[in-house]
Structure formats: structure tokens, C-alpha cells
Amino acid sequence: VTEEEPLVEATRDVLGEVVDQHLVSELPLNGRDFGKLVALTPGATVDPSGVAGTQGGFGQFNINGNRDRSNNYTLDGTDNNDPFFNNSALNQVGIGGAPASLLPIDAIQEFNLQSSFGAEYGRNSGSVVNIVTKSGSNRVHGSGFEFLRNSALDGRNFFNTQSKKSVFQNNNFGGSLGGPIVKNKTFFFGAYEGQRERVGSDFLLLVPTQNQIQEARSIAQGIQGTVNPALDAILAFYPQSTTGQIASAVRDKNDGDNLIAKIDHNFSDTELLTGRYAFARNSQVFPFGSPGGYGAGSRLPQFAQTSPTRVQVFSLSLLSTLSASRINEVRFGYSRYRTSFSSLDANFDPTSIGMNFGTGKLGLPEFDFSNIENLGATGFSVPRGRTSGTYQILDNFTWLRGKHTFKFGGEFRRASISNFNDNLERGIFQFTAGVCLTTGAIACGQPGYDPVVDALANFYTGGSQDFNFCCSFVSVDTGSTQRTTYNNGFSLFGQDDYRVSSTFTLNAGLRWEYFGPLSEKNGLLSNLGVDGNLAMVGTDGLHGLYHRDLRDFAPRIGFAWKALNDTVIRAGYGIYYDYVPQDILIANFTTSAGVATNPIAPPGKSADAVLPMNFDYTAFNGTNPTPNSPVMSVATSGPYSVFVTPQNFRSPYTQNWNCLLYTSDAADDLTR
Numbered sequence: 254v255t256e257e258e259p260l261v262e263a264t265r266d267v268l269g270e271v272v273d274q275h276l277v278s279e280l281p282l283n284g285r286d287f288g289k290l291v292a293l294t295p296g297a298t299v300d301p302s303g304v305a306g307t308q309g310g311f312g313q314f315n316i317n318g319n320r321d322r323s324n325n326y327t328l329d330g331t332d333n334n335d336p337f338f339n340n341s342a343l344n345q346v347g348i349g350g351a352p353a354s355l356l357p358i359d360a361i362q363e364f365n366l367q368s369s370f371g372a373e374y375g376r377n378s379g380s381v382v383n384i385v386t387k388s389g390s391n392r393v394h395g396s397g398f399e400f401l402r403n404s405a406l407d408g409r410n411f412f413n414t415q416s417k418k419s420v421f422q423n424n425n426f427g428g429s430l431g432g433p434i435v436k437n438k439t440f441f442f443g444a445y446e447g448q449r450e451r452v453g454s455d456f457l458l459l460v461p462t463q464n465q466i467q468e469a470r471s472i473a474q475g476i477q478g479t480v481n482p483a484l485d486a487i488l489a490f491y492p493q494s495t496t497g498q499i500a501s502a503v504r505d506k507n508d509g510d511n512l513i514a515k516i517d518h519n520f521s522d523t524e525l526l527t528g529r530y531a532f533a534r535n536s537q538v539f540p541f542g543s544p545g546g547y548g549a550g551s552r553l554p555q556f557a558q559t560s561p562t563r564v565q566v567f568s569l570s571l572l573s574t575l576s577a578s579r580i581n582e583v584r585f586g587y588s589r590y591r592t593s594f595s596s597l598d599a600n601f602d603p604t605s606i607g608m609n610f611g612t613g614k615l616g617l618p619e620f621d622f623s624n625i626e627n628l629g630a631t632g633f634s635v636p637r638g639r640t641s642g643t644y645q646i647l648d649n650f651t652w653l654r655g656k657h658t659f660k661f662g663g664e665f666r667r668a669s670i671s672n673f674n675d676n677l678e679r680g681i682f683q684f685t686a687g688v689c690l691t692t693g694a695i696a697c698g699q700p701g702y703d704p705v706v707d708a709l710a711n712f713y714t715g716g717s718q719d720f721n722f723c724c725s726f727v728s729v730d731t732g733s734t735q736r737t738t739y740n741n742g743f744s745l746f747g748q749d750d751y752r753v754s755s756t757f758t759l760n761a762g763l764r765w766e767y768f769g770p771l772s773e774k775n776g777l778l779s780n781l782g783v784d785g786n787l788a789m790v791g792t793d794g795l796h797g798l799y800h801r802d803l804r805d806f807a808p809r810i811g812f813a814w815k816a817l818n819d820t821v822i823r824a825g826y827g828i829y830y831d832y833v834p835q836d837i838l839i840a841n842f843t844t845s846a847g848v849a850t851n852p853i854a855p856p857g858k859s860a861d862a863v864l865p866m867n868f869d870y871t872a873f874n875g876t877n878p879t880p881n882s883p884v885m886s887v888a889t890s891g892p893y894s895v896f897v898t899p900q901n902f903r904s905p906y907t908q909n910w911n912c913l914l915y916t917s918d919a920a921d922d923l924t925r
Contacts, residue, residue, distance in 0.1 A: 272364040296368045316368045316379040323379035331568035331586030332645040336668035339834040342588045347537045353562040354533035355511040359429040360444035362387045372746040372762025372809045378829035378907040389440030393432035400425040412455040414500040419453025445512040452505040460491045473713030481875030486606035503554045506538040523574040531566040550631030562592040578653040586645040593638030596630035611883025618680040623708040632681035639672035658750040666742035673735045676846040680729035684712040687724040715870030732863035736849045737774035743767040756815040766805040766830045770797045779851045799902035805830045824912040831905040844894040852893040
């Protein structure tokens with residue numbers, strides 16, 4: 254005798270989709286990413302590549318018009334979020350959207366996404382994505398797989414003009430095993446998935462010819478009488494070409510190991526304890542740049558970005574059946590997400606070529622020109638790194654009484670992030686065409702004018718001839734960016750599913766959310782004080798970064814009506830509050846990246862103030878009479894760029910309502 258779940262949910266107004274084990278294992282999932290399953294859900298927006306939203310990467314999607322970072326990810330009901338970006342801790346992106354961690358597909362029993370949900374769920378306004386993992390049983394069972402993709406029979410990439418065809422090879426392998434530890438009492442399950450990927454990223458690089466470099470050098474020498482040899486060494490990072498174009502390939506790397514282990518122990522017929530541990534580690538090397546563009550970085554192989562990632566998710570749950578009508582569940586969850594971003598030239602010392610930038614930072618700064626490739630890794634937020642930790646404890650109590658199913662509960666969350674973000678601390682040096690430093694009387698833009706020569710001559714002169722300030726721009730910051738930020742969250746809810754009749758069910762509930770203001774371990778946050786000037790939190794009337802918001806009440810109401818045997822009408826309304834990821838407040842791509850790195854610090858901690866630096870073009874172009882003078886020096890007076898947030902910062906929220914008609918015909922086809 255078998256029983257199947259009905260195609261149409263006739264008792265609750267829950268908009269979403271449940272994908273069972275069979276579909277999870279049989280559906281083609283590019284990259285073996287469970288996030289691709291969201292395309293089956295009403296209200297989901299996923300572009301053809303399976304990517305959507307602001308991150309432009311692996312596993313991202315939007316629900317009901319919300320941001321792609323407005324989703325709450327859970328693993329067997331416990332927290333699976335990285336509070337920095339508010340992405341899934343497992344199945345999160347690394348460099349340029351490549352997967353940095355995975356949950357093994359063979360471990361998934363069920364994929365459940367709800368885009369309109371009851372008061373039991375909250376934290377985010379988009380959706381609740383819950384992954385139910387497999388458990389062991391009295392019977393030993395397992396699986397194994399190996400997938401191989403390579404370029405053996407592929408044609409050449411259009412940009413692969415080198416003599417040797419670029420390599421593509423992806424090995425994806427793993428397996429699972431489950432069974433009894435103590436028959437009828439204790440069970441185990443484990444799964445592993447690994448990936449080894451090598452890909453050649455092919456580019457047709459735009460580089461200056463030796464003639465263009467020599468012409469620009471001669472122009473600069475004619476203007477200032479000398480040329481800084483360190484600038485020659487910087488341009489020597491370009492591969493030599495007589496045509497201005499050269500074929501190149503970066504050997505991408507993406508290696509990952511991912512596993513999960515789970516133990517279920519029955520103390521009795523009414524007490525079940527479950528523990529699970531998931532682990533992922535990854536190492537990536539990818540090019541991350543473009544042919545020109547401010548802050549874009551370089552596509553040259555020696556400046557490719559690197560990123561190691563290590564993820565751990567641990568949880569415990571105790572399910573207690575107190576009576577035939579009362580059930581209680583306690584859950585504890587902890588996750589730790591550690592990652593960093595740097596570049597292959599991270600150990601390069603600019604003083605080795607005779608250039609004292611004055612920043613004390615290793616790695617070549619970013620240099621931007623016109624009509625040729627940039628040099629150096631992006632100056633925005635490289636290097637950077639973080640270790641995110643989340644703690645969660647919740648309790649849910651379910652009580653069946655007559656026609657009512659009551660559910661009450663509460664949840665406490667804490668997010669702590671230790672991070673550094675050296676935004677602009679390597680620096681961005683932009684020298685573009687438009688100054689019209691040309692030989693002879695050829696004007697800018699006229700026949701014979703060479704914008705590459707103009708840009709390089711501007712570079713050799715350090716922008717000293719840019720009298721209109723059109724084409725030379727230098728942005729460098731300095732100061733310690735190491736911060737430990739945290740915030741707490743708390744919520745309470747109550748809901749009732751009232752079965753008015755056998756064909757009509759009313760759902761009603763209320764949730765209260767509290768998102769605590771962002772804090773910093775050493776009091777290194779700042780905002781505008783009562784006098785309108787920038788001040789440290791704890792001074793000038795700033796008792797916190799912003800005021801607490803205690804008004805986040807979220808009602809939910811809906812109904813499900815089985816109008817006919819094969820027809821169900823469902824409708825609902827709710828208010829959903831959204832957690833604000835920490836990166837929005839502390840890691841923006843701005844001069845002052847956030848409220849933790851403003852140009853201010855507590856007394857005695859001046860090194861923690863992140864200040865802009867002044868550019869000395871004479872030290873840069875070699876005309877400064879003092880040898881080895883620093884190119885950059887700290888700007889000790891303003892005006893400064895600052896980042897602030899409103900004191901009456903309200904929690905973002907959405908209002909969501911829906912009305913759906915579900916029908917199924919005799920062939921069990923479902924129409925919405």
C-alpha cells in the first residue's frame with residue numbers, strides 16, 4: 254500500500270514548491286547546485302544561465318521582486334546563512350560567480366522553497382529555502398558517481414588564437430553511505446562531493462607596443478628632462494607585442510571538497526535527537542579584470558585573483574512528542590564561513606623596482622589607461638577577508654486542539670564577523686588620454702593622434718601636464734581596516750490553522766522581529782552626532798549606530814478553500830521584514846567603504862582611522878630632488894569622504910498578497 258501527497262495543498266495558504274528526492278536526483282542541475290531548483294517555484298526570477306540579481310553569480314535568484322539577498326536559507330530547519338552577504342553559507346559564490354562551496358546533491362532528501370509563508374518563518378522578505386537532508390535507516394544504502402567534462406572533442410574558442418588549444422577539464426566525483434549504528438535506535442548518513450576544475454580563459458589582450466612606449470617616454474623626457482626608471486619597470490609587466498594585440502590565457506582553477514555527516518538517535522519512541530555537520534573547502538584562481546575602466550583591474554595572468562574558502566555548519570535538534578496533541582522542537586545551529594580575496598602578485602614589493610608608494614602595501618597598485626589593458630589587481634577591496642560566525646537557538650511548540658492547530662515559538666540569532674577590507678589601500682592610479690601630449694602639432698582626436706601614447710605620456714609625467722584635471726586621478730586610502738562587527742536578532746510568533754470545515758481552512762498568525770543595530774567589538778563605528786559632525790559611537794549623543802526598531806510586527810493571514818474535488822482556491826496577505834546584510838554598512842565600493850572605516854578613530858587609536866592620501870607627482874615622475882620620496886602621504890586635513898546612515902533606520906519590509914486557483918484533471922496535471 255502506498256500513499257502519495259496530493260498535488261494540491263488544500264489546507265494552507267503557502268506559496269512555494271517542494272521538490273522530492275527523486276526529482277532532485279533526476280533533474281539536470283548545472284554545477285550540481287540545488288539553487289537551480291528554484292526555477293520550479295512561482296514568483297522566482299532566474300535568468301537562462303541560472304543566475305539572477307546583484308551578485309551575478311552561482312546560485313542567485315530573486316523571489317517576488319525581492320533582492321537576491323533577501324532569502325533565508327536553512328538546513329534541516331537551522332540557520333545556513335552567511336550574515337555578511339546574506340547568501341547561503343553552503344552553495345555560495347567565490348570569484349566572479351564561481352561556486353565556492355556546495356552541499357552534496359546525494360545528501361538532499363527534499364528541497365522546500367516557500368515564497369509566501371506563515372508566521373513561523375521570518376528573518377527575510379523573499380523566501381525560505383529549507384533543505385531536508387537524508388537520514389540512515391536499518392538498511393545500509395549508498396551511492397557513488399564520477400562525472401567528467403573535458404575539451405578533447407571541443408572546437409577552439411573564438412579568442413583561443415594561441416598555437417595550443419586551451420584546456421577545459423572538470424572532474425566531479427563523490428558518494429554517500431547510510432545505515433544503522435544501533436538497529437532501530439541510532440543511524441548515520443554521510444555524503445561527499447569533490448570537484449577539480451581547470452579552464453583556460455582566453456583573451457586577446459590590448460597592450461602598448463614598444464614604439465608607443467618609447468614615444469611616450471621621449472615626450473615625457475622632453476617635458477621634464479628625466480624619466481623615473483621605476484615607471485619603465487611598471488610598463489614592463491605588459492607582454493611585448495609589435496601589433497598592440499597578443500593572445501593570452503589564464504589557467505583558471507576551482508578545486509573543492511564538500512561533505513556532510515548526520516546522526517539520528519532515538520532515546521525513545523517520543524524523543525529524537527539529530528546532529529549534523531557540513532564542511533566545505535575551496536581554492537580558486539580566476540582572472541578578474543577588463544580592458545580598461547576605472548577600478549576594473551587587469552586581465553593579465555599575473556594579476557589573477559585568488560580566493561580560499563572554508564565553511565562549517567553544525568546543528569542539533571531535539572524533537573519531543575509530549576502527547577498525542579503536543580509536540581516541541583528545540584534547535585541549535587552554528588555556522589562559520591571563512592574566505593579571503595587577494596591576487597597572484599600579493600607578495601610583489603614595489604620597492605624592488607625602485608618605487609616607494611608610501612602605502613606599506615605589497616602588490617602592484619591598479620593602473621588604468623586608455624585603449625589598453627589595465628595593470629594590477631582591482632584597487633577596490635583587494636585584499637580583503639572575513640570570518641563570519643552565526644549562532645541560533647529556537648524553540649517551536651505545536652498544539653492540536655479540536656479544529657485548531659496552534660504553533661508558538663521564539664528564536665535568537667547572533668552574527669559576528671571578523672573582517673578586513675583594504676579598500677583602495679593598494680591604490681588606483683588613472684592616467685588616460687585627453688591631455689594631448691603628442692609629438693608635432695597633431696591635436697587630440699585628429700588624424701595621426703595616438704591615445705595610447707597620450708595616456709602613457711600622461712603616466713610618465715604623473716599627470717603634471719593635466720591642467721584641466723580631466724585625465725589624471727589617484728585614489729589611495731590608509732589605515733587599519735580590521736574590525737569585528739556583530740548584531741543580534743530575536744523573534745516571537747504565534748499562528749493558528751483553523752479548519753472551519755472539511756473544505757475551508759483559515760490561516761492566521763503574527764510575528765515580531767527584532768534586528769539589533771550593528772555594533773563593533775572595539776567601538777570603531779561612526780555616524781553623524783547630534784551636532785551634525787562625524788563622531789564615534791558612544792560620543793556626541795550616539796548611543797548606538799542607529800536607534801533600535803521595536804515596531805516590526807508582521808501579520809499573516811490566508812485561507813485555502815477546496816471549492817470542488819479538483820479545484821482549490823488559495824489567497825493570503827502578509828508583511829515580511831528583511832535582515833540587512835552587514836556588507837551594505839561596512840564594505841561598499843566607495844572611498845569610505847562604510848561606517849567602520851570612516852576618517853575618524855577613538856582617542857589613542859589613530860591607526861584605526863582610514864584616511865585618504867595625497868599624491869606627489871614629482872616623487873612619481875622622478876623630478877623630486879629628494880631620492881626615494883614617498884609618492885603618497887597621509888592627508889591630515891579634510892575635506893574627507895564619509896559614509897553615514899540615518900539614525901532612525903527602519904527595517905526594510907515588503908507587503909505580499911496572492912490569490913491562486915489550482916486545478917488538476919484526471920491525468921493529474923496541475924494548472925495554476
